[in-house]
Amino acid sequence: MADNKKLVEAITSMEEDFAQWYTDVVKKAELIDYTSVKGCMVFKPAGYAIWELIQSQMDAMFKETGVENVYLPMFIPESLLQKEKDHVEGFAPEVAWVTHGGMNPLQERLCVRPTSETLFCDFYKNEIQSYRDLPKVYNQWCSVVRWEKETRPFLRSREFLWQEGHTAHATAEDAEARTIQMLNVYADFCEQVLAIPVIKGRKTDKEKFAGAEATYTIEALMHDGKALQSGTSHNFGDGFAKAFGIQYTDKDNKLQYVHQTSWGASTRLIGGIIMVHGDDSGLVLPPKIAPTQVMIIPIMQHKEGVLEKAAELKQLLSANFRVKVDDTEKSPGWKFSEQEMRGIPVRVEIGPKDIQANKCILVRRDTREKMEVALDELEGKITEVLEKMQSEMLERARAHRDSHISTAVTMEEFARNVEEKSGFIKAMWCGDQACEDLIKEQTGATSRCMPFEQETISDKCVCCGKPATKMVYWGRAY
Amino acid sequence: MADNKKLVEAITSMEEDFAQWYTDVVKKAELIDYTSVKGCMVFKPAGYAIWELIQSQMDAMFKETGVENVYLPMFIPESLLQKEKDHVEGFAPEVAWVTHGGMNPLQERLCVRPTSETLFCDFYKNEIQSYRDLPKVYNQWCSVVRWEKETRPFLRSREFLWQEGHTAHATAEDAEARTIQMLNVYADFCEQVLAIPVIKGRKTDKEKFAGAEATYTIEALMHDGKALQSGTSHNFGDGFAKAFGIQYTDKDNKLQYVHQTSWGASTRLIGGIIMVHGDDSGLVLPPKIAPTQVMIIPIMQHKEGVLEKAAELKQLLSANFRVKVDDTEKSPGWKFSEQEMRGIPVRVEIGPKDIQANKCILVRRDTREKMEVALDELEGKITEVLEKMQSEMLERARAHRDSHISTAVTMEEFARNVEEKSGFIKAMWCGDQACEDLIKEQTGATSRCMPFEQETISDKCVCCGKPATKMVYWGRAY
Numbered sequence: 001m002a003d004n005k006k007l008v009e010a011i012t013s014m015e016e017d018f019a020q021w022y023t024d025v026v027k028k029a030e031l032i033d034y035t036s037v038k039g040c041m042v043f044k045p046a047g048y049a050i051w052e053l054i055q056s057q058m059d060a061m062f063k064e065t066g067v068e069n070v071y072l073p074m075f076i077p078e079s080l081l082q083k084e085k086d087h088v089e090g091f092a093p094e095v096a097w098v099t100h101g102g103m104n105p106l107q108e109r110l111c112v113r114p115t116s117e118t119l120f121c122d123f124y125k126n127e128i129q130s131y132r133d134l135p136k137v138y139n140q141w142c143s144v145v146r147w148e149k150e151t152r153p154f155l156r157s158r159e160f161l162w163q164e165g166h167t168a169h170a171t172a173e174d175a176e177a178r179t180i181q182m183l184n185v186y187a188d189f190c191e192q193v194l195a196i197p198v199i200k201g202r203k204t205d206k207e208k209f210a211g212a213e214a215t216y217t218i219e220a221l222m223h224d225g226k227a228l229q230s231g232t233s234h235n236f237g238d239g240f241a242k243a244f245g246i247q248y249t250d251k252d253n254k255l256q257y258v259h260q261t262s263w264g265a266s267t268r269l270i271g272g273i274i275m276v277h278g279d280d281s282g283l284v285l286p287p288k289i290a291p292t293q294v295m296i297i298p299i300m301q302h303k304e305g306v307l308e309k310a311a312e313l314k315q316l317l318s319a320n321f322r323v324k325v326d327d328t329e330k331s332p333g334w335k336f337s338e339q340e341m342r343g344i345p346v347r348v349e350i351g352p353k354d355i356q357a358n359k360c361i362l363v364r365r366d367t368r369e370k371m372e373v374a375l376d377e378l379e380g381k382i383t384e385v386l387e388k389m390q391s392e393m394l395e396r397a398r399a400h401r402d403s404h405i406s407t408a409v410t411m412e413e414f415a416r417n418v419e420e421k422s423g424f425i426k427a428m429w430c431g432d433q434a435c436e437d438l439i440k441e442q443t444g445a446t447s448r449c450m451p452f453e454q455e456t457i458s459d460k461c462v463c464c465g466k467p468a469t470k471m472v473y474w475g476r477a478y
Numbered sequence: 479m480a481d482n483k484k485l486v487e488a489i490t491s492m493e494e495d496f497a498q499w500y501t502d503v504v505k506k507a508e509l510i511d512y513t514s515v516k517g518c519m520v521f522k523p524a525g526y527a528i529w530e531l532i533q534s535q536m537d538a539m540f541k542e543t544g545v546e547n548v549y550l551p552m553f554i555p556e557s558l559l560q561k562e563k564d565h566v567e568g569f570a571p572e573v574a575w576v577t578h579g580g581m582n583p584l585q586e587r588l589c590v591r592p593t594s595e596t597l598f599c600d601f602y603k604n605e606i607q608s609y610r611d612l613p614k615v616y617n618q619w620c621s622v623v624r625w626e627k628e629t630r631p632f633l634r635s636r637e638f639l640w641q642e643g644h645t646a647h648a649t650a651e652d653a654e655a656r657t658i659q660m661l662n663v664y665a666d667f668c669e670q671v672l673a674i675p676v677i678k679g680r681k682t683d684k685e686k687f688a689g690a691e692a693t694y695t696i697e698a699l700m701h702d703g704k705a706l707q708s709g710t711s712h713n714f715g716d717g718f719a720k721a722f723g724i725q726y727t728d729k730d731n732k733l734q735y736v737h738q739t740s741w742g743a744s745t746r747l748i749g750g751i752i753m754v755h756g757d758d759s760g761l762v763l764p765p766k767i768a769p770t771q772v773m774i775i776p777i778m779q780h781k782e783g784v785l786e787k788a789a790e791l792k793q794l795l796s797a798n799f800r801v802k803v804d805d806t807e808k809s810p811g812w813k814f815s816e817q818e819m820r821g822i823p824v825r826v827e828i829g830p831k832d833i834q835a836n837k838c839i840l841v842r843r844d845t846r847e848k849m850e851v852a853l854d855e856l857e858g859k860i861t862e863v864l865e866k867m868q869s870e871m872l873e874r875a876r877a878h879r880d881s882h883i884s885t886a887v888t889m890e891e892f893a894r895n896v897e898e899k900s901g902f903i904k905a906m907w908c909g910d911q912a913c914e915d916l917i918k919e920q921t922g923a924t925s926r927c928m929p930f931e932q933e934t935i936s937d938k939c940v941c942c943g944k945p946a947t948k949m950v951y952w953g954r955a956y
Contacts, residue, residue, distance in 0.1 A: 041551070
């Protein structure tokens with residue numbers, strides 16, 4: 001167990017320093033690495049494989065709702081970015097500018113897309129002529145650039161990977177329905193695939209997307225009690241359509257503006273997985289998103305027949321699971337520790353005595369439960385354990401989240417909850433941005449969302465005491 | 479049939495003007511669109527879906543050989559790009575430069591990656607310490623930028639999508655073996671999936687990749703007799719390792735430089751599919767790469783039960799094929815024409831009389847063969863037709879290619895063949911770049927590759943008459 005300890009000791013405990021624990025896990029689980037390009041990261045195989053599983057499963061959910069994938073250029077001419085006033089104000093301060101192509105200065109600067117509303121508008125302007133061309137429900141998987149000053153792996157970097165959906169509809173109702181539909185896809189994806197429960201709601205005007213009429217969000221709670229905005233869906237109304245002149249002729253042959261939406265989720269979700277499920281031994285991956293679901297670790301592998309049996313089990317299990325054998329020269333203890341650090345859901349230990357008894361030891365990553373399993377029952381048992389782990393991880397995350405939701409009717413109570421209880425604070429709000437600003441200034445908490453499921457905690461704004469219009473989830477956030 | 483003709487007449491015939499035919503197909507099959515970003519394209523759903531099928535199938539072939547996917551930044555600091563002398567000379571003239579982040583000028587310019595050798599080297603320098611860390615066999619799917627002056631959809635654009643594999647090995651032999659292995663993966667992919675036969679060989683020094691010791695290529699022949707370089711694999715030896723200081727300690731505890739490779743294939747392949755298989759009715763897609771493999775077209779769809787039957791067939795066939803029903807208000811003739819333009823391999827026509835007789839009409843896109851098929855035999859018949867079409871498309875392309883290979887022993891013969899026969903010309907070469915330059919100047923043909931399968935056509939260089947060292951495939955190329 002000596003070398004087992006060595007790897008584990010290398011990471012800081014969550015209680016001691018959560019931020020350092022996070023950085024340690026990201027590094028030791030080999031998810032990401034820093035580069036000599038300031039603020040940009042390398043996604044290493046273990047990190048990128050999680051993104052591939054997010055992509056394939058989320059993309060399948062998109063396509064079930066009629067989404068089609070496209071790819072638009074990564075550059076936006078400055079004049080195009082400037083067409084929608086709020087949008088350019090929101091993004092221009094944080095974009096990277098291309099000024100030279102080859103040896104020559106460009107006639108017009110191009111920004112590297114921070115998001116692609118303007119490009120989709122420019123595209124839709126030509127694509128859409130008649131009501132028959134609607135709706136357009138397009139999405140792209142790509143990387144975007146925002147020139148952030150402070151960066152953190154997965155949570156904030158100058159370049160990140162995401163998907164951005166952009167749709168155009170005949171009516172305001174259709175656009176609103178699609179905005180909510182995609183928010184629900186994100187919520188379902190987070191709960192069913194990532195085992196992360198989320199609160200659905202609407203952003204306040206202060207927090208909404210630059211150029212949107214309404215921004216909806218899903219908010220998750222991390223282990224340290226801070227919130228993570230995990231996906232957003234925006235209804236633009238006809239604002240962009242008017243700025244870009246995107247019109248169609250309706251059935252009565254009248255010219256109408258389209259109504260648009262956009263929605264995005266990013267590699268940030270991987271940060272969420274780490275911070276919701278991880279523990280002091282490292283990463284814990286929900287089975288559905290684990291690039292390796294089962295790690296077979298041979299015990300006394302130099303003994304005759306052990307590696308052969310491990311390979312045979314791998315072969316058998318590969319039909320239904322993502323399986324690997326760790327047949328490196330490291331000690332079993334070291335291998336256990338690595339499998340735990342990487343968050344691989346199930347470990348199968350098999351040695352000479354097990355083989356003789358036609359059994360093996362199965363260990364579940366999250367609970368560390370050890371089971372002795374007959375080899376001919378292994379496949380069924382793994383299915384059962386993975387399913388149980390997936391659903392229990394969600395329930396555990398939900399219990400943690402729910403135990404970190406408090407209410408506040410006074411600012412004193414609010415401030416105390418932020419400090420002592422952390423998590424989400426439910427409190428009433430008058431609708432005035434001045435109160436939002438003051439709450440942030442005094443407590444560091446921001447409005448996370450006005451949840452769809454409204455409650456009445458009091459009839460007064462927690463900040464100014466004027467009549468409340470909304471119950472809001474507040475919290476410190478990533 | 480009137481409106482059927484209208485769509486078809488809109489495209490130029492191949493014989494009349496191949497370049498215009500190509501542009502027409504790309505546009506009418508809705509694969510790509512131009513944008514207000516000069517030299518950059520939009521991949522529309524029908525075009526991007528082909529790329530998704532290329533990605534998923536090629537990626538599976540990569541992973542079978544042990545490739546792992548990663549993602550590196552899109553920016554390269556100028557100082558990093560300059561570390562390998564030949565490489566920077568090859569690429570610096572055609573990169574886009576980012577000079578500002580947000581409101582501030584950058585301390586060092588960043589180029590948008592035209593290819594990522596330098597970034598992988600910078601990454602590997604830290605990742606690789608010991609022989610135990612080797613080999614590294616990483617790949618990324620991303621977009622790259624090259625500031626081209628002349629652009630054409632899929633074939634040449636300022637931004638394009640591709641994959642780039644970058645590997646590091648302990649020995650020169652391992653690197654060479656991986657270089658050839660990946661070239662073979664490309665060749666198998668082109669033949670088995672895209673139904674495009676290719677010639678495998680090595681590039682001359684003039685044509686090799688900037689910084690490579692050896693570049694291997696697969697060369698395909700388009701319908702108009704011009705060649706298309708369809709994938710390349712480079713052996714860098716230890717040149718980049720020395721420039722970047724990538725060393726490992728071997729088993730004897732000695733410091734050694736790694737040996738590296740890289741290999742890439744791009745959305746250019748889609749241009750190849752169009753120009754190898756297309757005809758005067760539009761695109762013809764090999765079944766394995768067709769986003770929609772079967773289009774069901776209801777006849778007299780207003781009659782009771784027709785649309786229901788079409789939906790039922792779709793439901794049935796969806797288990798094994800990518801199927802759609804065209805239930806729009808267009809006429810059947812128009813729908814046939816669109817299905818042909820889009821290259822959908824199989825069309826199923828079903829109307830009231832067919833339903834009564836429990837049959838349908840099946841039409842194969844490439845040969846236009848019409849078959850009457852009993853509905854309960856439809857699934858099996860489609861499987862058979864798609865398999866046959868896939869293999870016959872390859873054989874037809876191979877026959878076309880082979881009938882466009884000629885030999886030349888004199889420059890006169892060479893020049894005449896380029897003009898009259900087009901296609902590949904096999905001719906001997908002394909190995910001197912002056913002869914390559916002269917051949918290009920006089921005929922417009924470039925050396926495509928020195929094929930692995932060498933033949934002796936004469937003992938003298940076709941250009942200078944000195945002793946020949948290699949048989950070379952020459953041709954005009956995209």
